[in-house]
Amino acid sequence: MKGTSFAILFAALVAILIASQSMYVVNETQRAVVLRFGEIVDADVKPGLHFKIPIVNEVKKFDARIQTMDSRPQRYLTLEKKAVIVDSYVKWRIESVAKFYQATSGDVFVANRVLSSRVDTGLRNQFGERTMHEVVSGQRDQLMTELRDKLDKVAQSELGIKIIDIRVKRIDLPPDVSESVYQRMRTEREREAREHRSKGLELAEGIRADADRQRVVIEADAQRDAEMIRGDGDAKAAAIYSKVYKQDPKFYDFYRSLQAYRDSFEGNKDLFVIQPDGEFFKYLNNSNGKKETVK
Known part of the structure; x- marks a missing residue:
């Protein structure tokens, strides 16, 4: 049992x-x-x-999930032979399990190593065909699309994996190039600043010259108007004096003589050499009440 x-x-x-x-x-x-x-x-x-x-x-x-291969920053040359430091990554997943196993023995690290080499070669070729401006901003998306399509065909045929996306995280200049680029940028900005200042000075001179011209025109117009007003006033004064003279010639002659005395003796440093019995002192000589001699 x-x-x-x-x-x-x-x-x-x-x-x-x-x-x-x-x-x-x-x-x-x-x-x-x-x-x-x-x-x-x-x-x-x-x-x-x-x-x-x-x-x-x-x-x-x-x-079978999407894998990320984060590459180390690499140095590439552009079409103008300018060096740039590129940091990129790749998104991929297994497409053909049998081919992936045959190519890598199922080791993801082997797949990443082979894929990293292919990406490095592709980026080097793509950057070498474009200028600095194109790889930084002008054709960056086109560069990534072309590289992804080309690399996807190679990866599927060799490794049995599908490339989902390739992206450049950042593009930097090497330290030995950055300083010269910054200096060139600084020089360019200083040149632009000088141009703006010179244009400002030119504009200021134009405004100042126009203001001076307007001042001269305004002063000339004012002087002309003043002369016209003064001349009109003098004409009116002369007309008034003439009218008064016609009404009482003796009084007008006496008034004019008094004005002449006041203007002549106003200063204490004036010296006159004149005959005391002349026509100028006729009213002073007759101030004692003597009758004027009629000539």
Whole structure:
């Protein structure tokens, strides 16, 4: 009885062991190949529960999700032989499981190493066909698209992987070139500043000259108007004096003489050499009440 129970238990253990060695599960994020003595017998095992022959068959599973290969910054030359430091990355996933296993033995690091070499060669060729301006801004998207399409064909044929995207994270100038570029930029900005200042000075001179011209014109017009007003006033004054003179010639002569005395004796440093009995002092000589001698 005991021997029978032991046999049944042993048979159950063997059955469980065989079943565990015969069944395997492939997750949704995985792809697998089945090998028979190292030879591929099932090239693309889909996700789910599967069976195999223990010992004879071997299952290799691979991550089917998108992988990222972040390359180290590399130095490339543009069409003008200017050096740039390029930092890039590649997005890829397994397209043909059998080909991927045959090319890399299922090692992702091997795939990244081969892919990195292909990307480096492609970037070197693409940058060598374009100028600095084109690779920085002008044709950057076109460069990435062309490189992705070319590299995708090579990667699928050689490695069984599909290139999803290739992107350049940043483009820098080497330290030995940056200083000369910054100096050239500084010189260019200083030149532009001098041009703006010279244009400003030229504009200021024009405004100043126009203001001076307007000032001269305004002063000339004002002087002309003043002369016209002064002349008109003098004409009116002369007319008034003439009218007064006609009304009382003696009083007008006396008034004019008084104005002449006031203007002549106003300063204390003036010296006159004149005869005291002349016509100029006729009213002063008659100030004592003597009758004027009529000549």
